[in-house]
Amino acid sequence: MAAVSAITPSSAIPSRHRVAARRRIGQSVVVGLLLLATALAVALLVTILGYVVVRGLPAIDLAFFTERPRPFGEPGGGIGPALLGTALLAAVSGAIAIPIGMSAAIFVVEYRSGRFAAPVRFAAELIAGLPSIVIGVFVWALLVRGLVGHYAAIAGAVALAVIMVPIVARTVEEVLRLVPNSLREAALALGAPRWKVIMSIVLPTARAGILTAAILALARSAGETAPLLLTALGNDFFSTDLFRPIAALPLQIYRYAVSPYDDWHTKAWGASLVLVVVIGVVGLLLRVVARQRVR
């Protein structure tokens, strides 16, 4: 630690100049290294996205979006069922997770003095931190082997919902905390019961933020693969039946990627491009909604 001695005052004036110069150079070197780390992180993002775009674009045409995957050797084939499946899984998992996540958040914020607020919050955080494959194993045991009896879209949707609930709960919680207490107090003073205050004052005020939370959770779950491997399984055909295996974009990418065929690898890149663009568009939407909230 040369810099330590630089701090201690030195009595000789000439050497003080030298020390100052050394400290300045030391700072420049450190800042250079820090800049390098930052540049490396940004470069990684640019490289990965660049590869997805460059390798993915050749796969993209209209048929790629509408056709179902073909056996190897047949020309064409696309990700139609996977797109349909991902949309369906998002809709069903959202319908399950958003109300539950919101209730948990309302419970924690509006009834915070209650005995159960702290455990709900803590459990949500712990679930959020669990590896998604563990959630896959859980939903497999609960639904695929238990209630449903075989691989099914509904199991995939429940697995995604378990992943989404803590995200929704935590984000909505932050938003609800931003609602000024004076609004609640004003409504309570007018004699409104607690539930009415929540329904007609707190939630409408936080609407944009709640929407943000829902979109964020959907964007997160759209790319999940591991839990779907154990629940939704994948499907080469168009299906909207919740009680049969269903295709999903990440599963389709996996299938194409681990195959030995170059043509399928291109399709994997193409499907990745679609997935990244979907998540990117959703993310942009998120920024727009979030900005409106600030205004």
Added chain:
Amino acid sequence: MLVPLTLVAITVLILIDSWPALTTFGLTYFTTTEWDPVKLVFGAAAYVYGTLVTTIVAVVLATPIAVGAAIYLTEFAPRAIRAPVAFTIELLAYIPSIVYGLWAIFVMVPVMRSAVEPALQATLGQLPVIGKLFSGTPIGLDLLSGGVVLAIMILPILMAVSREVLLAVPPTQREAMIGLGATRWEAVSRAVLPYARPGIIGGAVLGVARAFGETMAVTMVVGNSSRDISGSLFVPGYTMASAIANQFVEADSELYFSAIVEIALVLLLVGIIVNAAARVLIRRSISDRPAGAVV
């Protein structure tokens, strides 16, 4: 109340399913590496080892880059670029695991095989003790590649947490030090970083939590071969999560299945412990986080 119940249900179901393996193998499950579905002998030490090694590699590689970038973006970068660049790096968190896996197989692994690993072998591989880490044939699909992918994947969360912790350091810490004649870097290294240390360590722990349960990307590059523990990074390995993903569907006997679920049980318990620890550390550094943060 559904949220804590879910956590309890996850734990109970996974515990029930892993019970046969727990009672049959006891502690030898963690101390032996023989994993033989034919003889029905299961020891997961090689999987635990693979998870530990890839996670350590990931944290060792990612921490300096992430913390360096966070320091640069809070203390030294021109004000106008701070938030945009940080946001750009955080975008890495939104790339789905499966896309990382695709990129890693087709772009990163060939580079590791032909350039990085031979170079490491020629330089660090010649050193007496740590040289053993780099022994063997560079094949690209190995523990090192698994660790490198993980490093890229935990980079954004590490950076985001470090940045928030650094932003939460009171400006008076810096001002006092600079007022005493210190350079910016001296102020950062001696007044800001010590203050932020618990939070940064918390971020690293959160990175560990992400890394050890990550499934798809690692499964695609780690080699998936449960060889014995050799001490080299250049051998194909298996992580706990990739073992579940690869073998779950093919488990054909109750004990085999139970042994796989016991891996999920370990991931579950470690996940709960590590996440709880990380939150405590981070909360000590920042009292409240903004909505929609990566954490």
